[in-house]
């Protein structure tokens with residue numbers, strides 16, 4: 001039976017550390033501040049943005065919430081981002097994804113100055129991550145690595161399989177695992193024998209966006225399973241990309257949904273915001 005990697009406990013520890021760092025910054029006259037931009041009224045995005053607001057409050061980080069209507073044009077959004085970019089009291093900028101269809105996501109991400117891009121999504125930060133330079137790491141993949149490290153299971157030399165190739169999770173998660181010297185395979189919808197590839201993984205990161213996609217036979221006995229998915233099952237209950245009960249019986253460690261990677265995504269954003277404030281103020 002697998003041990004549960006609790007996102008709740010790990011995130012609470014990180015938040016405690018962040019709160020201390022905020023105190024230090026404030027003592028030096030700097031109040032770290034995160035600006036979050038939400039366009040439209042996607043209910044899940046609204047929940048996530050409220051979560052970010054309350055995390056900031058809890059740790060003493062200042063926050064600016066900019067809620068824009070669903071019919072906001074790209075030009076209007078870019079104008080708002082330009083103002084936030086020029087505002088020295090704002091250290092981190094995040095645009096909640098997904099954006100409404102009329103807005104080009106990549107153009108918006110590229111408009112966030114790399115030094116304020118606390119999501120780590122801008123081309124400059126992605127490039128820096130690829131070549132191992134100092135950068136903001138994307139929050140979900142960084143959270144996955146923290147969870148893996150918390151198990152004490154060595155990553156170096158292990159077969160790691162990442163299920164999913166999105167720009168915000170799959171690809172960067174693979175890159176961060178490579179940085180930890182894992183041997184990394186990325187699987188996707190066109191992968192042949194996908195179940196067999198997964199079954200060979202010592203570390204399995206599921207980020208495919210399909211409820212309970214990973215079945216028990218896809219989990220190697222003793223594997224560490226990190227579930228990034230947030231889905232609803234046939235009963236409308238929150239579930240991950242992994243069939244938890246089946247995988248738990250075979251894995252050595254597993255992350256739950258809810259209470260897993262999502263909470264670490266939130267915590268890593270706070271870490272990045274502190275880093276942004278420190279770099280911009282030289283503290």
Ligand SMILES: Nc1nc2c(c(=O)[nH]1)N[C@@H](CN(C=O)c1ccc(C(=O)N[C@@H](CCC(=O)O)C(=O)O)cc1)CN2
Pocket residue numbers: 048051094095096097098119139140230238257258259260261262263265266
């Ligand atoms: N600009 C960004 N947009 C999005 C990101 C992101 O990192 N940056 N990631 C996701 C949404 N997201 C954060 O923004 C996020 C998703 C899930 C959770 C979370 O705490 N999940 C809980 C369950 C929540 C629920 O009840 O629905 C859990 O796993 O326990 C936090 C943040 C897409 N957009």
